[in-house]
Amino acid sequence: MLQVTENLKLPHALRSKYALLTSQVADRPAIIPEGFGAVLLRKAGILQSTEKGEDQKSGIYLLPEDYGYLAEGDIVRLSPRTEQMSVVFRRGTPNNSILLTERCNHYCLMCSQPPKNSDDGWLLEEAFELIRILPGDTENIGFTGGEPTLYGDDFISLIAATKANLPNTSLDVLSNGRSFANEEFAKKLAAVAHPNFQIGIPLYSDDPVTHDYVVQSKGAYDETLQGILNLKRFGVRVEIRVVIHQQTLPRLVQTCEFISRNLLFVDHVALMGLEITGFTRANLDILWADPHHYRNTLSQAVYVLRTAGMNVSVYNHQLCVVNKDIENECRKAISDWKNEYLPACDGCTEKAKCGGFFSTQIMYKHSEHIKPFN
Amino acid sequence: MSKFQPVAFYSKQPESASAQYQLLPFRFTQLDGSRYVATNIAGEYTILDHPTLQAFVDHKLPATDPAYVTLRARHFLSDIHSQMGPDFLAIKVRTRHERLAQWTGLHIFVLTLRCEHSCPYCQVSRQSEDKGAFDMSQRHAERGITLALSSPNPNIKIEFQGGESFLNFDMMKFIVETAIAWNAKLPQPKNLSFVAATNLAIITEEMLEFCSAYGMDISTSLDGPKDLHNKNRPRPGKDSYERTIAGIDLVRKRLGRDKVNALMTTTLASLPQVTDIVDEYLAQGFKGIFLRPLSPYGFAIKTKFFRAYNAEQWLKFYDDGLDYIIELNRRGVDFREHYASTILTKMLTSQDPGYVDLMSPAGIGLGAVIYNYDGTVYASDEARMLAEMGDTTFKLGTVEDSFETLFTNDTFLTALEDSFAYSSPQCNDCAFEPWCGADPVFHWGQQQDFAGRKWESEFCHRNMHIFRGLVSRMENDPFVKNLFAQWANRC
Amino acid sequence: MAQFTLEFDAKSYSLLAIQKACHRHSGQASFEITQITELSSIQVIVSPRTASNKETLVQNLRTEALDQQMREVVRAETAGVRNLILAHAFSRTGLIQQDGQPPKKSV
Numbered sequence: 001m002l003q004v005t006e007n008l009k010l011p012h013a014l015r016s017k018y019a020l021l022t023s024q025v026a027d028r029p030a031i032i033p034e035g036f037g038a039v040l041l042r043k044a045g046i047l048q049s050t051e052k053g054e055d056q057k058s059g060i061y062l063l064p065e066d067y068g069y070l071a072e073g074d075i076v077r078l079s080p081r082t083e084q085m086s087v088v089f090r091r092g093t094p095n096n097s098i099l100l101t102e103r104c105n106h107y108c109l110m111c112s113q114p115p116k117n118s119d120d121g122w123l124l125e126e127a128f129e130l131i132r133i134l135p136g137d138t139e140n141i142g143f144t145g146g147e148p149t150l151y152g153d154d155f156i157s158l159i160a161a162t163k164a165n166l167p168n169t170s171l172d173v174l175s176n177g178r179s180f181a182n183e184e185f186a187k188k189l190a191a192v193a194h195p196n197f198q199i200g201i202p203l204y205s206d207d208p209v210t211h212d213y214v215v216q217s218k219g220a221y222d223e224t225l226q227g228i229l230n231l232k233r234f235g236v237r238v239e240i241r242v243v244i245h246q247q248t249l250p251r252l253v254q255t256c257e258f259i260s261r262n263l264l265f266v267d268h269v270a271l272m273g274l275e276i277t278g279f280t281r282a283n284l285d286i287l288w289a290d291p292h293h294y295r296n297t298l299s300q301a302v303y304v305l306r307t308a309g310m311n312v313s314v315y316n317h318q319l320c321v322v323n324k325d326i327e328n329e330c331r332k333a334i335s336d337w338k339n340e341y342l343p344a345c346d347g348c349t350e351k352a353k354c355g356g357f358f359s360t361q362i363m364y365k366h367s368e369h370i371k372p373f374n
Numbered sequence: 375m376s377k378f379q380p381v382a383f384y385s386k387q388p389e390s391a392s393a394q395y396q397l398l399p400f401r402f403t404q405l406d407g408s409r410y411v412a413t414n415i416a417g418e419y420t421i422l423d424h425p426t427l428q429a430f431v432d433h434k435l436p437a438t439d440p441a442y443v444t445l446r447a448r449h450f451l452s453d454i455h456s457q458m459g460p461d462f463l464a465i466k467v468r469t470r471h472e473r474l475a476q477w478t479g480l481h482i483f484v485l486t487l488r489c490e491h492s493c494p495y496c497q498v499s500r501q502s503e504d505k506g507a508f509d510m511s512q513r514h515a516e517r518g519i520t521l522a523l524s525s526p527n528p529n530i531k532i533e534f535q536g537g538e539s540f541l542n543f544d545m546m547k548f549i550v551e552t553a554i555a556w557n558a559k560l561p562q563p564k565n566l567s568f569v570a571a572t573n574l575a576i577i578t579e580e581m582l583e584f585c586s587a588y589g590m591d592i593s594t595s596l597d598g599p600k601d602l603h604n605k606n607r608p609r610p611g612k613d614s615y616e617r618t619i620a621g622i623d624l625v626r627k628r629l630g631r632d633k634v635n636a637l638m639t640t641t642l643a644s645l646p647q648v649t650d651i652v653d654e655y656l657a658q659g660f661k662g663i664f665l666r667p668l669s670p671y672g673f674a675i676k677t678k679f680f681r682a683y684n685a686e687q688w689l690k691f692y693d694d695g696l697d698y699i700i701e702l703n704r705r706g707v708d709f710r711e712h713y714a715s716t717i718l719t720k721m722l723t724s725q726d727p728g729y730v731d732l733m734s735p736a737g738i739g740l741g742a743v744i745y746n747y748d749g750t751v752y753a754s755d756e757a758r759m760l761a762e763m764g765d766t767t768f769k770l771g772t773v774e775d776s777f778e779t780l781f782t783n784d785t786f787l788t789a790l791e792d793s794f795a796y797s798s799p800q801c802n803d804c805a806f807e808p809w810c811g812a813d814p815v816f817h818w819g820q821q822q823d824f825a826g827r828k829w830e831s832e833f834c835h836r837n838m839h840i841f842r843g844l845v846s847r848m849e850n851d852p853f854v855k856n857l858f859a860q861w862a863n864r865c
Numbered sequence: 866m867a868q869f870t871l872e873f874d875a876k877s878y879s880l881l882a883i884q885k886a887c888h889r890h891s892g893q894a895s896f897e898i899t900q901i902t903e904l905s906s907i908q909v910i911v912s913p914r915t916a917s918n919k920e921t922l923v924q925n926l927r928t929e930a931l932d933q934q935m936r937e938v939v940r941a942e943t944a945g946v947r948n949l950i951l952a953h954a955f956s957r958t959g960l961i962q963q964d965g966q967p968p969k970k971s972v
Contacts, residue, residue: 109378206447208455213381225458229465247381251443258447261418261724262462283378300856307859308723397939399947402932415950431935452946460946464953471954800889803936829892 001088001129002037004074010036017133019076038078040070061085073135077126088130094139095172098127100158101146106176107216108202110243110287112278115146124151127158131165142172149179156188163194170196174241177201178220180227190234198237198267201228204248206258214247232265239268245287249294256301260308269305271298273316276364284365291321292369299323319354321367331355348372386454387437395433395446395453398463402427403805403838410805411845414449416466417720417808421849469724470808474735479728480742481522482533482755483549485510485542487747491573491609495639499537509542510747517773518745519553523560524777530557533593534570535744535755540581546570550588569593574621575609582628592625594618596636596658598644598651606641622658637664645687648695656702656709664712665695667836685832689839700847703857710861714844718862720809721844730754732811732837734795738768739786749773751780753789756815768815789814792824800828806841866913871923873907873930875900882933883907889929893922 002019010018015035023042033039039060059080063070070076073091078084089096100123104115127143134141141162149155162171171194180186189199201224204214208221231238240259242248248255259269273291274280280287291298298314299322305312306329314322314330322330332339332355339356348354350373357366387393402412402422410427413419422430422441429435430450435442437453445451449459487508489499522530532553534546550568557563569591585592596618597603603615625634636658638644638651648665655663667688692713699711719727730737738753745751749772752758757768768789770780793814795801801810813833817826828834848855873883880900887896887909897910913922 107378207443208446209381209385212384212455213379216379218384222456222458226461229461254444254447262466264724303856304859307856307863309863396946397942399943399950400939401936404932415947428935431938460950460953464950467950467954799885803885803933827891829889 001075001077001126001133003133004040004070004072004076006072008033019078021070021072038076040076042068075130075133088126089134089141091135095142096138096140097142097144098130099145100124100127100143100148100155101150103150104146104176105150105178105217106147106220108279109214109216109247109283110245110274110278110280112275112280113144113146114278121151124154124158128161131158131162134166134169136166136168138166138169140170140172141166142174144174147176147179148173149175149185152179152185153188156185156192159189159194159197160192163192167195171198173197173199175199175201176215176220176224177227177231178223180230181223183230186227186230186234186236189231190236198239199231200239200241200270202241202243203228203255203259204242205251206255207251210247210251228263228266237267239270240266241270241272243272243274244289244291244294244298245274246289247286249289249297252294252297252301253304256304260304260310264308264310266310268311268313271301271312271314273314274361274365275316275358276360277358281364288365290367290369291317292367295321295323299325302326302329316355316358318357318367318370319350320348320371320373321369342366342370344370345372347374349374385437389438390436392434393437393442393453395435395451397431398450398452398459400450401803401805401807403803405842405845411842412450413805413808414463415808416449416463416470416724418448418466419721419805419845420444420448420450421845466724470720470726473726473728474740476527476529477740478525478743479527479529480531480533480730481518481525482535482742482744483510483515483518484535484744484747484758485537485539485545487537488541489537489573490541490575491538491607491614493607493639495606495641505542508537508747510545510745511749512545512548514745514747514749514773515545515549516552517749519549519556521743521745521751521773521777521780522553523557523564528562528564529567530564531567531569534568534572536571537747538573538576539570540572540576543581543584547584550584550590554588567591572621573607573609573614573618574625575614575617577621577624582624585625585633586629590629590633592629592634594621594634594636595638596622596654597638597641598647599654602643602647602651605643606639619658626659631659636660638666640665640667640688640691645691648691649698652695652698652702652709656707661708662710662712662715663695663699665692666713667692685835689836692840693843696843696847700854700857704853714840714858715861715864717809717840717844718858719864721841722859722862729811731813732809734793734807734810734812735790736793736812736814738789738815739770739781740790743770743780745773751775753786754815756819760815760819765819767818789818789824793817793826798825798828800834801825804838806838809841810837866916866919868910868912869919871909871911871926873909875902875905875907878907878930878934879937880907882937883909883930885933885936886926886929890922890926893917 002017004021005018006021008020008022012035016037018036019038019040020033020036021040021042040063041060042063059078061078067087070087071092074087075089077086077088088098099113101120102113102116102118103120107115143158159171177199180189203211203224205211211221212218228238228240240263242252242255244252259266274287276284302312302314312329314326317330319327319330332353340359340362341351341356342362345351345356399415400412402410405411405421408423410422410424411419412422412427426435426439426441430441430445446453446456449463452459486505487499488505491499522532532549539546553566557566568588570585571593574594595607597606600615603618604612607614622634622636636655644651652663696711696714699709702709716727716729716732719725720732728741730741733741738757742754743751744755744758746758751770751773752761753768753770760767761769767785770783770786793812795807795810795812801807814824816833817823817831821827821830826833844858848858880898883898887898893915894911894913899908901908911922913919
C-alpha cells in the first residue's frame with residue numbers, strides 16, 4: 001500500500017512508502033527518479049528504456065484514463081504480480097469506504113458487493129495499516145464488507161485502533177447487526193466509546209419472512225432486531241437502512257410504522273434507492289421499480305417517520321422522480337465521484353441540489369420519468 | 375454462484391392450513407356492527423372482523439391471511455419466525471409508564487375564592503370583599519411551596535387558581551419569588567414553571583410586567599363568540615368577552631404569542647354553536663381548542679346546569695366540533711382539538727401525555743394536587759369542588775401535614791387501588807383501557823363507588839364513544855389518519 | 866318487559882363468561898344465573914329494567930357471552946407471557962440505556 005505523491009524531491013528515506021505520480025510529455029525522454037515504491041505515469045511517454053521494469057528498482061505503471069482523478073494524498077494498493085491497482089483512499093472525497101472482507105453471512109438479493117468465501121484476512125490487516133497512515137484531518141471513513149463483524153474481537157480491535165489513530169474522524173460501519181444479538185459483543189463495542197461512531201443496519205420489512213427472504217438467510221429478522229436493541233441499550237448510535245425495491249415496497253409504509261413504534265430510539269433512518277451493480281443486475285426483474293411509480297408510497301413512508309420525530313434521509317433518488325414533500329429529506333449521494341447526469345438533465349435548475357445518478361444507473365437502469373426542472 | 379431462494383423457502387408456516395402461533399396478551403371490544411378494535415398490552419390497535427378474530431383466537435388463522443402478517447408485526451402473536459414480541463411489548467409498556475415514579479408535577483394554589491364574575495356553572499367562587507375570609511395566607515403559601523418542592527417530579531408546574539387569581543396578586547408574587555428562591559437551595563433544583571388561571575378582566579400593566587419577568591403562562595376562559603360568552607359568564611358591566619379579548623391581546627403583546635391559552639365550558643346554550651365557537655377560537659389566533667363537557671360539581675349541580683344536557687347531546691356537540699375542525703385542516707388550516715390529541719398520543723405512541731383526567735392509576739394526587747385558600751389539601755380540583763358540596767372524601771389533609779402523611783392518606787390510596795382500570799371489572803376486559811383512565815372522584819360523586827359501575831358511567835360512555843369515533847375516522851380516511859398522527863406527536 | 870329465560874350450553878361457555886356478559890348489561894336488566902349440572906347448561910333469568918327491544922337484548926347478550934368466552938381463552942393462554950412482559954417492563958434491568966432513562970437521541 002502506497003501513498004500517492006507528486007513530489008519529485010521527496011527525501012530518499014521516505015520514498016519506498018510512496019508512489020510517484022507524474023506526467024510525461026511525449027517528446028521528452030522519461031526521467032524516472034529512483035527509490036519510489038512505484039511510479040505512476042499519467043500518459044504514455046518514451047519508455048523503451050524502462051519496458052517491463054526489468055532493470056528498475058521501482059515498478060512503473062501506466063495509468064488508464066479513468067484513474068485521471070488520482071492526486072496527492074491518495075492511497076493506492078498495488079499488486080505487482082497481477083499488475084492491478086486499487087485506490088483505497090481518496091483525499092479529495094469526503095467519505096471513503098474501506099472494505100474489510102468479502103465474506104458475508106447474508107446473500108442479499110440486491111447486494112452491491114457479492115460475497116466471496118475467500119480467506120481475505122489480509123484486508124483487515126491492511127485496514128489496520130491504513131488507519132495508521134491516513135491524514136489526521138480526514139473527516140470520515142467507513143468500514144464495509146461483506147459482514148465486517150465476522151472478524152469478531154478483531155473487529156472490535158479495529159474500531160479501538162481507529163479511535164486511537166484517528167480520533168477526529170467520524171466512523172461509519174455497515175453491518176447486518178446479527179453479531180450484536182450477543183450482548184457481550186455489543187457491550188464490547190460500546191466500551192470502545194468511539195467519539196463519533198454510527199453503525200448502519202438494514203431492516204427490510206416488519207414481516208420476518210420478507211426480511212429473511214431479501215437477505216436470503218433464515219432467522220435474520222429476530223437476530224437483527226436483537227442486535228439493534230442491544231446496541232441501543234449500550235448507547236451505540238444506530239442507523240436503520242431500508243433499500244427500496246419491488247420486494248420491500250409492498251410493506252414499506254408498514255415497516256416505517258413498525259420502526260416508529262418499536263425502534264423510536266434509533267438515531268437515523270435511511271431510505272435508499274437501488275444501485276444497479278452486483279446482484280441487483282442479476283435480480284433486476286424482481287427488484288426494479290421506477291421511483292416515479294412509487295413516489296407516493298415513499299412520501300407516506302417518510303411522513304410516518306418524520307411525524308414520529310425521527311431523523312430520516314432519502315438517498316439515491318433524483319429530485320424529479322420524488323414528490324416535493326420529501327425534498328428536505330433527500331440527500332445528495334455520498335460519493336461525488338460516482339455522480340453523473342443524463343442528457344435529459346441539461347438545463348435542470350435543481351442539478352446542483354440533486355444527487356444525479358450512479359454511473360451504474362446511467363448504464364443499466366433508471367427511471368423513465370427523468371425531466372428537468374425549469 | 376449460489377442460487378437465490380424464493381420467498382416460500384423462508385416461510386416455515388403451511389400455505390393454506392392454520393398457522394402455528396402463540397397468542398400474546400390482547401383485548402378486544404366492538405367498534406361497530408361488523409368490526410372489533412383489538413389492542414395489545416402496549417395499547418397498539420388493529421381492526422378485525424368477527425370471523426377473523428374468532429379464527430385468530432381458535433388458532434385457525436392461516437399465515438397467508440393478510441391479518442396474520444399485521445398481527446405478528448404489531449405483536450399480537452409470536453410464531454417460529456419471530457419471538458421478539460414480548461421484548462418489544464415490555465419496552466413499550468415500560469416507556470408508557472416511565473413517569474409513574476415521578477409523580478405530582480402540577481401543584482395548584484387557590485389564591486382566593488373572590489371573583490367579580492358570577493358564572494352560573496362555577497364551582498367555587500364567592501362574591502365578597504372579605505380578603506381575610508377567602509384569601510390564602512402567607513403561612514399556607516409557604517407550607518404549600520415546601521410540599522410542592524418535595525414532590526419527586528423533576529418538573530414542577532405551579533398553577534394559580536381562584537376565584538380570580540389576580541385578585542390576590544400579592545400572594546401570587548410572594549409564591550413565585552419564594553418558590554424560585556427555595557428551589558435554588560435544593561440539592562437538585564426542580565424545573566419550575568408557572569401558570570395563572572384568570573378571566574383577564576382586571577389585569578394591569580404591573581401584573582403583566584411580573585408575568586413577563588417570570589415567564590408565566592396565562593390560562594383564561596373563552597366560551598365562544600361574544601353573545602354566548604357573555605351569557606355564560608356574567609359580570610357587572612356585562613363585558614366579560616370584551617375584557618377577555620382585550621386581555622388576550624395584551625398578554626400576547628407583553629408575554630408572547632404562545633403564552634396564553636383558553637379553555638371553554640360547554641353549557642346548554644353552547645350546544646348548537648360548536649362551529650361558531652371554533653371559529654371564535656380561530657379568529658382569536660388560537661391553534662386549537664379543548665372541547666370539554668361540564669363537570670358535575672359545585673354551582674353547576676346547584677343550579678341544575680349539569681343536568682341541563684345529557685351525554686348524548688354533548689357527544690353530538692363534540693363530534694360536530696371535531697368533524698368541523700378536521701374540515702378546517704382539510705382546507706389547509708392548522709388547528710387541532712386537544713382532547714382528541716391527548717387520546718391520540720396514547721393510541722398512536724408510547725408517550726404518556728400526562729393528562730390528569732385520563733390516567734390510570736388515577737391522576738388524583740399523582741398527577742396534580744391542590745392547596746386550597748384555607749390550607750386544606752385536596753387530591754384534585756374536582757375533589758375540592760366535591761368538598762364545597764359537603765363531601766370531603768378526597769381531602770388529603772392540610773398544608774401543616776407532612777408530605778408523607780398527605781400521600782399515604784388511606785382513602786386516597788384505597789381510591790387509587792379500587793379505581794385502577796386494569797383491574798376494574800369491565801375495564802380489565804376493555805380494548806380501550808390503555809387509552810382511558812380512572813376517575814374515582816367523579817364515580818364517587820355520582821355513584822358512591824371509586825371504580826364505578828361503568829355501564830352507568832358517563833365517563834365511560836363518553837370516552838368509549840370518542841375512542842370509537844377516533845378509530846373509525848382514521849380507518850375511513852387516510853387524510854385523517856395522517857392528520858391524527860401529527861396531533862398525536864404534537865408536531 | 867316481562868322476565869324471560871336464556872339457556873347456554875355449559876360445554877361451550879364457562880360460568881364466568883356468562884356472569885361477565887350479564888354484568889355488562891346490568892344497566893338494562895337484572896340477572897339470576899343458575900348452573901344446571903344434570904342438563905349441562907347454564908340458565909339465566911333475565912328481568913329487564915327498561916322497555917327496550919327484547920330481541921336486541923338477547924342478541925347482545927349472546928354476542929357478549931361469545932366474546933367473554935373468547936376472552937377467557939385468550940386470558941388463560943396469555944397469562945404466563947403477560948406476567949413475563951410486565952415483570953420485564955417494571956424491572957430495574959435497563960432495557961434501553963440506563964435505568965429508567967429514556968434513550969437520548971444523538972446530535
